[in-house]
Amino acid sequence: MNNLSQIEALLFVAGDEGISLPDLITMTGFEQTAVIGIIDDLAAKYDNDLSCALEIRETDGNYRLVTKPMLGTVVKQYFESPTNATLSHAQLETLVIVAYRQPITRIEIDQIRGVQSSGTLQKLAMRHLITEVGRKEEPGRPILYGTTVDFLDYFGLKTIKDLPPLPDLDSLDVNDDTEGELFANPFAVEPERK
Known part of the structure; x- marks a missing residue:
């Protein structure tokens, strides 16, 4: 594994939040000038390879891997595709975490x-179901996520306080079937029994 691939891997796993220069230095053990040089080399590699879809962008002190602007149309089509019209299991799971634990960082969600x-x-x-609501006061100042008005509308809620209470997972016998039911529609309200 060479130095360039280490930096590239860290940029990739950092996702949309990116990673700061001090964090790159700490995680690799490289000198600052070496890290900056590797980032420049990696950026040049992406720029010079016309078949590569990526580029490095530095924003607010964080470096991120992003798709090249010329691919914006095809990427937009992916997000607007009818196959992405319903929420996937991963999206529902993440949305439940954001809704009940907001404001929350990506790292906390990942954990x-x-x-x-x-x-x-x-x-x-x-899909405008979540948005950035600020930054956490800790090293790297990670983005905090929260739900939106569209989230409330999507699930037919007036306020975030209208979320149904979470089940007590300790009292549930969670198996594969139960887990699927928990995340199938976590915002569904049971009909009143007469």
């Missing part, structure tokens, strides 16, 4: 889910 959530968060943001 709860046990998988990387940046792509899922991007899709939810594109």
Whole structure:
């Protein structure tokens, strides 16, 4: 594994939040000038390879891998595709976490889910179900996510306080069937019994 691939891997796993220069230095153990040089080399590699879809963008002190602007139309079609009209299991799971734990960072969501959530968060943001609500006061100043008015509308809620209470997971016998039911429609309200 060479130095360039280490930086590239960190940029990739950092997702849409990106990663700061100090974090790159800490995680790789490289000198600042070496990290900056590797980022420049990687950016040049992406720029010079016309078959490559990626580029490096530096925003607010964080470096991110993004798709090249010329691919905007095809990427937009992906997010607006009818196949993406319904919420996937991963999107519902992430949305439940954001709704009940907001404001919350991507890292906190990843820890709860046990998988990387940046792509899922991007899709939810594109659908205007979640939005950035600020930054956490800690190193790297990660983005905080919360739900939107469109989220409330999508689930027929007047306010976030109208969310149904979460089930007590300790009292449930959670197996594969139960888990699927929990995330199938976590915002569904049971009909009143007469």
